[in-house]
Amino acid sequence: KHERVLYIDIDIHHGDGVEEAFYSTNRVMTVSFHKFGEYFPGTGDVLDIGYADGKNYAINFPLNDGMDDESYQSVFKPIIAKVMEHFAPGAVVLQCGADSLSGDRLGCFNLSVKGHAECVNFVRGFNIPMLVLGGGGYTLRN
DSSP, X not given: OOSOEEEEEOSSSXXXXXXXXXXTOSSEEEEEEEEOXXXXXXXXXXXXXXXXXGTTOEEEEEEOTTOBHHHXXXXXXXXXXXXXXXXXXXXXEEEEEGGGXXXXXXXXXXXXXXXXXXXXXXXXXXXXXXXXXEEOOOSTTO
C-alpha cells in the first residue's frame, strides 16, 4: 500500500538489522540516531549510506555520550524535516528504544521520557500514517 516507508530509529544502538535489510532499495529510507564508536554493534558510520538503488537512502547520525533533550532535538528535528521534505514517505515506522533514556544501565544518553515523546509528536505532526515501536531498554523503571 505504501510506496515509500521511512524507518526512524532513536534507540541508542545503531539500527543495523533494519538498515541491512533495506540497504539496496530506494523504497525504504532508514535514519538512525545512535551512539557510535566503541559501542555495540559498532556500525552506523556517517559514511554508510546505502548501496545500488539504495544509495543515499540510509542515513546515520552518530551521537556522543550525554545527549540531553535539547541537544537531541537540535539535530533530530531539522534532519527529519529535511528527510520528510525530500523523501516524502507514505508511512513512518518510529522505533523508540528506551535505552536512550537517562539512567539506562547500558545507555549513555540523558534523554527524558518527554524528550522521546517530543520525537513522536514531531513526526506525528507530518500527518503521515505512523507505527511506533518500543525496543531496547535495560533499566526496568525506563
